[in-house]
Amino acid sequence: MEGLYLFLEKNSIYIVMIIVLIVWAGVFLYNLKLDKRLKFIEKEMKEGKK
Amino acid sequence: MIWKIILFLLMSYVIIAGISFPIVEKPEAWYHFPLIPGLGENAKIIFFHVPTAWITVLAFLMSTIFSIKYLRKKDLDDDGKSQTALELGMVFCILATVTGAVWAKFTWGEYWSWDPRQTSIFALLLIYGALFALRSAVENEEKRATLSAVYSIIAFVTVPFFVFIMPRIMKGLHPGSADDTNVGPVVNFKMNSNMYLVFVLSVVAFTILYFWMWRVGSRSLNIKEKLLKNYR
Secondary structure: OHHHHHHHHHOOHHHHHHHHHHHHHHHHHHHHHHHHHHHHHHHHHHHHHO | OHHHHHHHHHHHHHHHHHHHOOEEOOOOOOOOEEOOOOOHHHHHHHHHHHHHHHHHHHHHHHHHHHHHHHHHHOOHHHHHHHHHHHHHHHHHHHHHHHHHHHHHHHHOOOOOOOOHHHHHHHHHHHHHHHHHHHHHHOOOHHHHHHHHHHHHHHHHHHHHHHHHHHHHHOOOOOOOOOOOOOOOOOOOOOOOHHHHHHHHHHHHHHHHHHHHHHHHHHHHHHHHHHHHHHHO
16 A cells, blocks of 8 residues: 555656546446436337327 | 447547556657657647547537528527537537646646637637527527527638637747747647557547537437427
8 A cells, every 4th residue: 555655656647547537437427327318218208109 | 339338448548548658758669659849748638638629610510510400491409409519519619728728837837828829719719608698698499599500600600710720820839820840730740650549549539429428418408398398
């Protein structure tokens, strides 16, 4: 743990990378969830019309 | 579904490679980026700054195309598509401005110095910002759609001028300015093949992401319109 801490202290660019990756995962999952919900509502609306 | 996985992996690769691959003076290994004089580590932001600027132009172009379509067919669906493209274009325009300002802080010394490029993107933000004010000021749906379609077409006329022409004919610090010695496209500086590959992958990933967001956005607007109609 001490070694990792020292490594990250000298190479803080990896912390930036991890934060950007987390943000990207968040954007991706949010879009995925929206897409799925929209598909569900579209299906429901189609069935409602029938 | 497969393209979503590809997009996820592509963007993740761009983030990991773009941020963590080392910049060295003489690139030897496949993952080395070259040291660009005057830029150093700051060069890495190009993987996120240029694609956002490219998406801005693409989104505004798409908004114009759907505006023309709306004016021809008067289909409110096209207006929704145009509006989604506008919103995304604005978001990416702000992102390009912010990443540009951060880059400027560490290469030029200041976040904002009214460089021709910064001035032109500021004007672009104002022009398209006014469009949102216009949209929110008109209650009637068809009137709003027609007005914003016309405004969007006129606004797009300024985009090539502000993005491609003005910053090139005026002297400034941004690559591609009139007194820049690396004459040519903005990205045409000393990238090696690895850096160029990551850059192209980044542009591709951002483009796919944009189209996905645009589709989700326009579909949700469409559903909202339909549901509102049913309740009236």
